[in-house]
Amino acid sequence: MKHIQIERKRKVLPTEIAQDHLQGVGKPVIITDATENWPARSKWTFEYFKNAYGRDAVTAWRGLGSGTGKVTTLSAYINFLDTPLADLPGIWTGKDIGMNRRPTQAAPARAGSPFYLLGWFAFRQHPELYDDIVPAPYFVQDLVSTLNPTLRDVLDWTSGCEYTAVYIGPEGSLSPLHRDFWHTHTYLAQIRGRKRAILFSPRDSAFLYGGQVDPEQPDFEQFPLFDGATAYECVIEPGDTLLIPANWWHYVRGLEKSITLSRSVLNDSNFSQHIVDILRNLPALAEGIDRSPKWRDELGVKWRLSDFTVKTRDTAAFNNSLITMGLNAARMIQRSFQNWQFPQKP
Ligand SMILES: O=C(O)CCC(=O)C(=O)O
Numbered sequence: 001m002k003h004i005q006i007e008r009k010r011k012v013l014p015t016e017i018a019q020d021h022l023q024g025v026g027k028p029v030i031i032t033d034a035t036e037n038w039p040a041r042s043k044w045t046f047e048y049f050k051n052a053y054g055r056d057a058v059t060a061w062r063g064l065g066s067g068t069g070k071v072t073t074l075s076a077y078i079n080f081l082d083t084p085l086a087d088l089p090g091i092w093t094g095k096d097i098g099m100n101r102r103p104t105q106a107a108p109a110r111a112g113s114p115f116y117l118l119g120w121f122a123f124r125q126h127p128e129l130y131d132d133i134v135p136a137p138y139f140v141q142d143l144v145s146t147l148n149p150t151l152r153d154v155l156d157w158t159s160g161c162e163y164t165a166v167y168i169g170p171e172g173s174l175s176p177l178h179r180d181f182w183h184t185h186t187y188l189a190q191i192r193g194r195k196r197a198i199l200f201s202p203r204d205s206a207f208l209y210g211g212q213v214d215p216e217q218p219d220f221e222q223f224p225l226f227d228g229a230t231a232y233e234c235v236i237e238p239g240d241t242l243l244i245p246a247n248w249w250h251y252v253r254g255l256e257k258s259i260t261l262s263r264s265v266l267n268d269s270n271f272s273q274h275i276v277d278i279l280r281n282l283p284a285l286a287e288g289i290d291r292s293p294k295w296r297d298e299l300g301v302k303w304r305l306s307d308f309t310v311k312t313r314d315t316a317a318f319n320n321s322l323i324t325m326g327l328n329a330a331r332m333i334q335r336s337f338q339n340w341q342f343p344q345k346p
């Protein structure tokens with residue numbers, strides 16, 4: 001199996017990054033000077049979060065994508081970071097939790113995956129945190145910043161993911177091998193602690209068994225094809241920003257207790273594919289808008305889900321209503337991008 005060190009770059013131009021790292025299948029890169037002027041770099045400490053937001057209810061998961069987690073408080077979670085083998089106080093939650101409020105037998109905690117704080121939803125509750133970062137960093141064109149905030153909320157809800165998130169984890173925190181939602185690129189800006197990241201090109205998908213293989217301790221007997229894959233590796237340190245191009249597989253292990261800012265990136269290279277993903281998820285999107293009077297009001301949406309119920313056997317009328325719904329969604333998205341401007345190099 002081949003191993004490649006991920007390149008490290010500084011003082012780059014968005015056009016360079018687009019061409020060398022996002023075009024086509026893309027190639028991961030670490031930008032080492034992207035967060036130098038972020039207040040978060042000095043302000044965001046474990047103590048600071050505990051003091052400022054300790055009472056927040058949060059969900060810590062047994063690794064990214066795991067079905068078992070615990071609802072606790074941010075303060076209890078931060079106390080737990082220094083003793084990740086101890087029990088985390090809180091209430092079990094998730095799809096793999098049985099009636100007795102304990103993890104079911106079918107879902108043993110993934111070995112070596114301590115509780116990882118992936119469910120704080122910090123920016124939703126505390127929008128002032130945006131003042132501590134530069135969400136559209138200088139090295140990449142970023143259209144997410146130009147999305148109307150309501151639309152961003154709707155898309156967050158529909159995808160079940162967050163465009164901007166803070167992850168806090170103990171030593172050993174794990175995001176098992178996966179790909180991000182809806183063809184977004186992602187950057188991981190490391191604020192505290194180090195993490196090891198192992199990435200694989202979408203071209204190597206056939207070797208990865210749908211992400212079941214563990215790149216740190218591969219079982220070649222069970223997953224023989226994995227030997228054909230090329231691992232792109234790095235350790236991200238505080239101050240490093242790892243850019244993961246759309247569709248790249250990634251596996252991230254915390255080497256120390258850490259704070260990471262994760263941000264999804266949309267731009268010319270993946271925008272059209274992202275819209276297709278939105279349209280593919282139109283029923284969930286429509287359901288979310290239908291349920292929320294606030295969103296309907298803020299987006300000026302007049303339709304209700306019931307408008308799309310087939311009341312006749314007239315297929316043409318039904319198809320027309322679907323097309324109208326698709327067009328409206330596309331127009332709404334297009335409108336929110338109209339004020340987009342290229343970010344300035346600091
Ligand atoms: O820092 C990590 O654990 C990885 C997070 C991740 O994969 C993501 O934000 O998509």
Ligand SMILES: [Fe+2]
Nearest residue numbers: 179180186250
């Ligand atoms: Fe990810």
